[in-house]
Amino acid sequence: MTRQELFNNILRKQSFLCVGLDSDIKKLPSCLKGKEDAVFSFNKAIIDATQSYCVAYKPNLAFYESLGAVGQITLEKTVAYIREHYPDQFIIADAKRGDIGNTSEMYARAIFDYADYDAVTVAPYMGEDSVKPFLLYPNKWVILLALTSNKGSLDFQLMEDAKGERLFEKVLKKSQEWATDEHMMYVVGATQGKMFEDIRKYAPDHFLLVPGVGAQGGSLEEVAKYGMNKQCGLLVNSSRQIIYADSSENFAEAAAREAKKVQEEMSGYLKWITNEK
Amino acid sequence: MTRQELFNNILRKQSFLCVGLDSDIKKLPSCLKGKEDAVFSFNKAIIDATQSYCVAYKPNLAFYESLGAVGQITLEKTVAYIREHYPDQFIIADAKRGDIGNTSEMYARAIFDYADYDAVTVAPYMGEDSVKPFLLYPNKWVILLALTSNKGSLDFQLMEDAKGERLFEKVLKKSQEWATDEHMMYVVGATQGKMFEDIRKYAPDHFLLVPGVGAQGGSLEEVAKYGMNKQCGLLVNSSRQIIYADSSENFAEAAAREAKKVQEEMSGYLKWITNEK
Numbered sequence: 001m002t003r004q005e006l007f008n009n010i011l012r013k014q015s016f017l018c019v020g021l022d023s024d025i026k027k028l029p030s031c032l033k034g035k036e037d038a039v040f041s042f043n044k045a046i047i048d049a050t051q052s053y054c055v056a057y058k059p060n061l062a063f064y065e066s067l068g069a070v071g072q073i074t075l076e077k078t079v080a081y082i083r084e085h086y087p088d089q090f091i092i093a094d095a096k097r098g099d100i101g102n103t104s105e106m107y108a109r110a111i112f113d114y115a116d117y118d119a120v121t122v123a124p125y126m127g128e129d130s131v132k133p134f135l136l137y138p139n140k141w142v143i144l145l146a147l148t149s150n151k152g153s154l155d156f157q158l159m160e161d162a163k164g165e166r167l168f169e170k171v172l173k174k175s176q177e178w179a180t181d182e183h184m185m186y187v188v189g190a191t192q193g194k195m196f197e198d199i200r201k202y203a204p205d206h207f208l209l210v211p212g213v214g215a216q217g218g219s220l221e222e223v224a225k226y227g228m229n230k231q232c233g234l235l236v237n238s239s240r241q242i243i244y245a246d247s248s249e250n251f252a253e254a255a256a257r258e259a260k261k262v263q264e265e266m267s268g269y270l271k272w273i274t275n276e277k
Numbered sequence: 278m279t280r281q282e283l284f285n286n287i288l289r290k291q292s293f294l295c296v297g298l299d300s301d302i303k304k305l306p307s308c309l310k311g312k313e314d315a316v317f318s319f320n321k322a323i324i325d326a327t328q329s330y331c332v333a334y335k336p337n338l339a340f341y342e343s344l345g346a347v348g349q350i351t352l353e354k355t356v357a358y359i360r361e362h363y364p365d366q367f368i369i370a371d372a373k374r375g376d377i378g379n380t381s382e383m384y385a386r387a388i389f390d391y392a393d394y395d396a397v398t399v400a401p402y403m404g405e406d407s408v409k410p411f412l413l414y415p416n417k418w419v420i421l422l423a424l425t426s427n428k429g430s431l432d433f434q435l436m437e438d439a440k441g442e443r444l445f446e447k448v449l450k451k452s453q454e455w456a457t458d459e460h461m462m463y464v465v466g467a468t469q470g471k472m473f474e475d476i477r478k479y480a481p482d483h484f485l486l487v488p489g490v491g492a493q494g495g496s497l498e499e500v501a502k503y504g505m506n507k508q509c510g511l512l513v514n515s516s517r518q519i520i521y522a523d524s525s526e527n528f529a530e531a532a533a534r535e536a537k538k539v540q541e542e543m544s545g546y547l548k549w550i551t552n553e554k
Contacts, residue, residue: 062383106339127429152404
């Protein structure tokens with residue numbers, strides 16, 4: 001998917017919501033427990049219920065890997081289901097991969113050749129040759145970790161050099177030598193609030209994938225206020241708050257209700273840029 | 278496996294070699310092509326041929342993921358085969374994982390609960406809560422990226438703060454607040470030669486997993502000279518040079534020959550510490 005297509009979807013659906021499919025077999029509604037491929041049934045119901053309120057899905061690979069090959073099959077079915085039924089959805093492999101060149105090449109093959117994701121999250125620690133193999137696929141995206149939403153983000157990401165430049169800023173700067181904003185996005189945690197102003201100094205036009213709204217405590221309004229650019233430039237992820245909104249047999253309706261609530265709030269913020277036009 | 282058990286294996290086998298199972302379906306010997314689960318047959322033959330010359334195996338998860346669920350099954354069979362037939366081998370999931378706490382917990386489940394690896398490689402960018410879930414398993418290990426063997430390691434890992442402390446040094450220092458050298462090792466690339474002296478200032482007693490000898494150009498002698506400590510403290514990985522030593526039907530014998538050559542060289546270096554006793 002191109003940047004323009006993504007922006008068109010955002011305008012049409014009045015949403016920049018990404019639903020995170022962190023589907024934990026231990027947290028499924030009891031009505032699904034014991035059923036054959038219960039995780040896929042759960043995902044399918046969640047997707048059908050939420051698809052009109054979001055522009056992206058983000059399966060979190062860890063949750064599927066914890067189930068071994070069986071989880072891998074569930075994941076493949078989930079991606080194929082979205083592709084087939086909702087081809088306008090942007091699908092993100094939340095994988096945080098990154099390794100030496102010949103190995104990143106294999107991860108890229110897994111994500112973009114074997115499966116058919118639109119984007120993959122990548123960790124920057126190993127530098128250029130660990131990221132570039134993911135950039136060789138036309139209309140596919142790397143979403144590079146810059147400033148994450150967790151407490152541990154303070155450990156290294158804010159390290160400053162002698163000139164006061166921080167590690168996450170170096171990541172933003174250096175990585176722009178590897179790809180344009182048509183192929184690269186950044187992960188910036190919603191829990192970092194006003195830090196979005198700093199991020200936008202380095203990456204004014206890039207899309208940002210923003211986790212941390214909802215269960216992790218980030219504010220959507222703050223993210224929109226400090227993070228939005230002329231082409232929206234935001235994909236805000238919510239996982240637990242939507243997919244586990246209810247644990248009864250009404251889980252899908254509850255998920256739809258939560259997603260709709262977020263979409264409506266987003267619609268309000270999108271007026272800031274559409275009214276400017 | 279405990280640190281002492283690993284050291285005992287090293288002394289007994291006179292080897293600190295780790296064989297990397299970067300098994301690429303496109304590079305298999307032609308005699309295996311088209312056979313059912315050819316990658317597993319390849320791994321099995323390589324393992325049987327090399328096991329007496331090494332103390333560890335390191336499947337590189339990317340290579341299996343590139344084949345989807347089928348690759349996952351091959352990987353599971355490979356790990357189970359090593360566990361059953363060569364229980365003294367230390368098995369490393371080369372995965373470079375790391376995510377927010379609840380997600381790293383799922384990756385840890387995949388590696389240590391669902392599968393039965395001894396260790397997993399982890400990327401440090403997201404800090405403490407991304408690493409700790411892997412440390413909750415007794416006698417299991419985190420191998421944290423410190424200074425890697427690739428060109429991209431120069432992009433961020435050598436960043437210096439105002440006091441001249443580099444990012445990889447911060448990773449070495451900070452992470453020692455999370456675990457002792459009984460649960461944590463570090464990845465240090467062989468291509469970094471004399472940098473091992475710097476590493477040993479911060480981590481004198483830790484085991485280091487050292488990729489980059491062989492195909493990537495690192496020198497085993499330099500690694501041993503600058504990196505070895507009283508309990509050896511090194512696991513040196515070789516992948517391509519051993520597993521692809523020959524592409525004929527004699528590939529396993531050729532792999533054994535290469536592994537034996539490395540083991541014999543290692544045996545010489547191990548005298549430096551055993552003679553000191």
